[in-house]
């Protein structure tokens with residue numbers, strides 16, 4: 001199928017935002033989505049109690065704000081409803097159940113050739129001048145290898161399969177990983193009468209979600225606008241200390257880089273605390289060091305301690321999948337992320353990237369606006385069509 005306009009891979013917030021902005025410009029497109037719905041990460045791979053952890057103004061997509069009656073931190077259900085509203089508003093109709101297997105740029109024709117699996121063994125081919133990669137930073141779950149894991153007799157899952165702690169009532173659960181996911185499901189496990197232990201193998205920045213009624217993220221962003229990054233970080237850490245006190249004696253050592261520097265340089269998100277810390281203080285969530293190996297019914301840590309466990313949940317993060325299917329990947333590093341801010345088109349080859357610079361939903365929206373403007377300029381030039389103006 002020859003596509004007039006770009007092929008967009010992925011119908012999550014990034015793909016939807018790009019489609020919304022292109023529609024506004026009058027540029028047609030095709031979205032290919034491997035799942036059977038939009039926003040599959042949010043609909044199928046997140047726990048029930050999830051809320052946005054940044055204030056809503058940092059999470060909305062371009063051109064359509066959240067409904068006025070939404071709270072400051074919308075729930076997952078509200079966020080999904082908003083994305084559906086967005087889809088309907090811009091009449092976005094992705095081609096579902098089409099998983100992109102490969103995308104290659106043919107130098108001779110200067111066209112992108114995209115091959116998809118459609119289920120039931122069928123394949124399809126799409127050809128276009130432009131390709132927008134919007135398949136997400138969280139495309140695949142990561143479970144690291146551990147000695148003995150295959151001999152462990154309890155249940156093993158990734159946090160993306162976790163919905164509530166109900167199933168774990170009365171159980172001793174090892175949560176591996178202390179990012180926002182690990183911390184929040186430990187809290188949820190406590191609230192469902194389970195006994196969580198959380199692995200902190202190295203260090204972690206834990207910040208209050210709000211400081212004196214103002215979002216910590218917002219405070220950090222405002223400080224970074226007028227101060228050097230290191231100073232903004234020092235102020236945020238000082239304010240954090242005023243609110244939370246010292247967290248090191250709880251086994252939560254802080255990284256040597258500040259929270260915003262670490263996010264900017266390594267893409268590592270600080271934890272925005274919504275209650276786990278008080279459960280760590282009370283001992284309801286136990287902090288344990290790195291795992292040495294799993295045994296049949298227990299786990300041995302690097303300090304030699306052996307602790308019985310019933311279940312292990314890996315909250316060890318995600319990875320992108322572009323390196324698996326995109327043949328032309330000069331725009332990505334060897335981890336499959338776009339180098340910070342380099343979302344510009346790969347010159348003359350029509351390749352664009354949305355949502356790969358680890359700046360959360362606001363990064364997705366900013367990329368989408370820019371990419372839609374660039375593509376519409378080229379589309380007008382090459383097709384001779386007139387565009388609507390972008391406002």
Ligand SMILES: Cc1cc2nc3c(=O)[nH]c(=O)nc-3n(C[C@H](O)[C@H](O)[C@H](O)COP(=O)(O)OP(=O)(O)OC[C@H]3O[C@@H](n4cnc5c(N)ncnc54)[C@H](O)[C@@H]3O)c2cc1C
Pocket residue numbers: 009010011012013014015032033034035038039040041042046050051052053054058059098099100101134135136137138139181321325354355359360361362364
């Ligand atoms: C639990 C959780 C909570 C988060 N909360 C926040 C928050 O509060 N604030 C914030 O700013 N950010 C948050 N994030 C960051 C998150 O990355 C964004 O919220 C957002 O979902 C990114 O949108 P995306 O469209 O780039 O990726 P995704 O939402 O992952 O969408 C990508 C889509 O591409 C599809 N896809 C992947 N590979 C292929 C393929 N080969 N072929 C076809 N389709 C494919 C996927 O099925 C998916 O539907 C959170 C992330 C997680 C995991």
Ligand SMILES: NC(=O)C1=CN([C@@H]2O[C@H](COP(=O)(O)OP(=O)(O)OC[C@H]3O[C@@H](n4cnc5c(N)ncnc54)[C@H](OP(=O)(O)O)[C@@H]3O)[C@@H](O)[C@H]2O)C=CC1
Pocket residue numbers: 050051052053054144159176177178179180181182184199201202203269290291315316317318
């Ligand atoms: N809106 C919200 O409230 C939420 C937002 N999110 C966001 O979703 C994204 C993904 O978050 P999350 O799922 O927490 O993943 P992250 O990648 O943020 O965290 C992964 C965690 O796993 C640890 N880890 C990785 N490998 C190992 C290992 N071999 N042994 C022990 N620990 C290991 C990491 O430790 P180390 O640092 O040492 O590598 C880190 O603590 C983030 O952007 C996050 O902010 C997630 C949940 C809720």
Ligand SMILES: O=C(O)C(=O)Cc1c[nH]c2ccccc12
Pocket residue numbers: 054217260263269270358359360361
């Ligand atoms: O949820 C995330 O991890 C995000 O990427 C949102 C985000 C972008 N920059 C930040 C800085 C501090 C905390 C969260 C974020």
